[in-house]
Amino acid sequence: MFSKACEYGIKASIFIAINSFEGKRVSPKEIAKEIDSPQAFTAKILQALVRHGVINSVKGAYGGFEINKKDIAAIRLSQIVNAIDGDKIYKGCGLGLHTCDESRPCPVHDKFKIVRDELKDMLENTSLEELAFNIKSGTTFLKSIA
Amino acid sequence: MFSKACEYGIKASIFIAINSFEGKRVSPKEIAKEIDSPQAFTAKILQALVRHGVINSVKGAYGGFEINKKDIAAIRLSQIVNAIDGDKIYKGCGLGLHTCDESRPCPVHDKFKIVRDELKDMLENTSLEELAFNIKSGTTFLKSIA
DNA sequence: CACAAATAAGACAATTTTATCCTAAATAAA
DNA sequence: TTTATTTAGGATAAAATTGTCTTATTTGTG
Numbered sequence: 134m135f136s137k138a139c140e141y142g143i144k145a146s147i148f149i150a151i152n153s154f155e156g157k158r159v160s161p162k163e164i165a166k167e168i169d170s171p172q173a174f175t176a177k178i179l180q181a182l183v184r185h186g187v188i189n190s191v192k193g194a195y196g197g198f199e200i201n202k203k204d205i206a207a208i209r210l211s212q213i214v215n216a217i218d219g220d221k222i223y224k225g226c227g228l229g230l231h232t233c234d235e236s237r238p239c240p241v242h243d244k245f246k247i248v249r250d251e252l253k254d255m256l257e258n259t260s261l262e263e264l265a266f267n268i269k270s271g272t273t274f275l276k277s278i279a
Numbered sequence: 280m281f282s283k284a285c286e287y288g289i290k291a292s293i294f295i296a297i298n299s300f301e302g303k304r305v306s307p308k309e310i311a312k313e314i315d316s317p318q319a320f321t322a323k324i325l326q327a328l329v330r331h332g333v334i335n336s337v338k339g340a341y342g343g344f345e346i347n348k349k350d351i352a353a354i355r356l357s358q359i360v361n362a363i364d365g366d367k368i369y370k371g372c373g374l375g376l377h378t379c380d381e382s383r384p385c386p387v388h389d390k391f392k393i394v395r396d397e398l399k400d401m402l403e404n405t406s407l408e409e410l411a412f413n414i415k416s417g418t419t420f421l422k423s424i425a
Numbered sequence: 426c427a428c429a430a431a432t433a434a435g436a437c438a439a440t441t442t443t444a445t446c447c448t449a450a451a452t453a454a455a
Numbered sequence: 456t457t458t459a460t461t462t463a464g465g466a467t468a469a470a471a472t473t474g475t476c477t478t479a480t481t482t483g484t485g
Contacts, residue, residue, distance in 0.1 A: 134280065134368070137473065140375040147386055160431075174474045180433065193482025194430045210387070222280070229286040231423040240293055240410045240419045241356070248398045249280075255390050264386045273386045277377040283443060306461070320444045326463065339452025340460040426485105433480070440473070450463070455456100 139217045142178045143264075144168035144275050146213050149188055149198050150205050150265040158197025169276040178217060185216035205265065211256035223253050285363045288324045289410075290314035290421050292359050295334055295344050296351050296411040304343025315422040324363060331362035351411065357402035369399050 135143075145164050152159045161179060165172035179198055182188045187208060188200050200208070214222065226233035227245035234242075267273040281289070291310050298305045307325060311318035325344055328334045333354060334346050346354070360368065372379035373391035380388075413419040 134371075134373060137375065140373075144374055144386070171474055173476070176432080177434090177474090183432090190432060191482085192430090192432045192480075195483065196431045196481085198432085225280075227280060227286075228290055229283065230420075233423070237424070238419050240290070240413060240421065241405070242419065244401050244405060248394065248401055251397055252394045255394055259387070259390060267386060273384050273388065274376075275386065277379070278383070317444055319446070322462080323444090323464090329462090336462060337452085338450075338460090338462045340458095341453060342451085342461050344462085428483105428485085430483085431481080434478085436475100436477080438473100438475070441471080443468100443470070445466100445468070447466080448464085450461100452461080453459090455458080 135214065135222075136218055138174075138178050138181075139214055141168065141170045141175050142182060142217045143210065143213050144170070145175060145179060145198075146182065146188060146200070146208075146261055147264045147268055148275060150200050150208075150261050151269060153200045153202055153205065154265065156202075158191060158195070158199045160197050164198070167275060182213065182216055185212070187212055187216050200261070206260055206262040208261040209257050210259040210261070210264070211253070213261075214256055223249060281360065281368075282364055284320075284324050284327075285360055287314065287316045287321050288328060288363045289356065289359050290316070291321060291325060291344075292328065292334060292346070292354075292407055293410045293414060294421060296346050296354075296407050297415060299346045299348055299351065300411065300415075302348075304337060304341070304345045306343050310344070313421060328359065328362055331358070333358055333362050346407070352406055352408040354407040355403050356405040356407070356410070357399070359407075360402055369395060 145168055148164055148167050149159055161172055161176040164170075164179070165175045168175075179188065179190070183190045188198055190196070190198050226239050227241045227249075228239040230239045233239045264273075268275060291314055294310055294313050295305055307318055307322040310316075310325070311321045314321070325334065325336070329336045329344075334344055336342070336344050372385050373387045373395075374385040376385045379385045410419075414421060
């Protein structure tokens, strides 16, 4: 469904959000450890998230990645997915046709649309804040048991 | 969402079904032309579908790929997807955790489950027959305009 | 200013997915 | 039985994704 890059991006954003609530910046090293991902690859993904304005980075000593505390509630899962995987998950045809719309639909167009719209809805209505809260409360988890 | 292989597999199955209704076998060459896919790669995918019992193949002169006419209504999209992409689309964790279940869910587990269940439902309730009928009636299309 | 700490960026490598090509095996017809 | 036709399967290649490493560039502190 999502690319590995996107999976890492979502988990990293949640971890950064949790720490930003406490005013702490985090490094790729800490993030990779916490979300169980390859560090250098994760760093690349963080760069993309910064470029897309989802997270902030501060270079130099005492630097790291952070998210503006007052933005966390407004950030949607869709923004993260969009920054990394683009919009193909919404726009692309389920069977890969270049043009696929109501006027010339692919065989699964209508049925697929329902599922995709539900996915889109879910991503657009899920905030980084709630995902972070659930981790903090121990309701959900960022990685499997070692 | 689906792999290229799976997209080709679905479209190929539909085209084979249409021809099987008319008692005609089709070759990878015809299939690839009709669904706009790379021929040799498509042939590989057809092999997989044969191995999984979704379609039949007949070697030699006058051979080709076909589906038992009376089976077409019973074949579900889920069988085709399963034969090619496996069951990861149903079973895998949305964020790639090795173990992710009610007792230790990933951050999107619950929300993702809703979407995935809807997808599963759609795949299990869509028959190859209806997809083939829609192509025959000109309601849907297997490829974009050249 | 110089140094240490941290992200940015580019080159490179490994893996997976997608795609091609060639040969073998099977089958119907002459 | 020979030949033409057609799928099966293995080897190989190309492209995309995932992952690593090394070197800039930035920034706070002494």
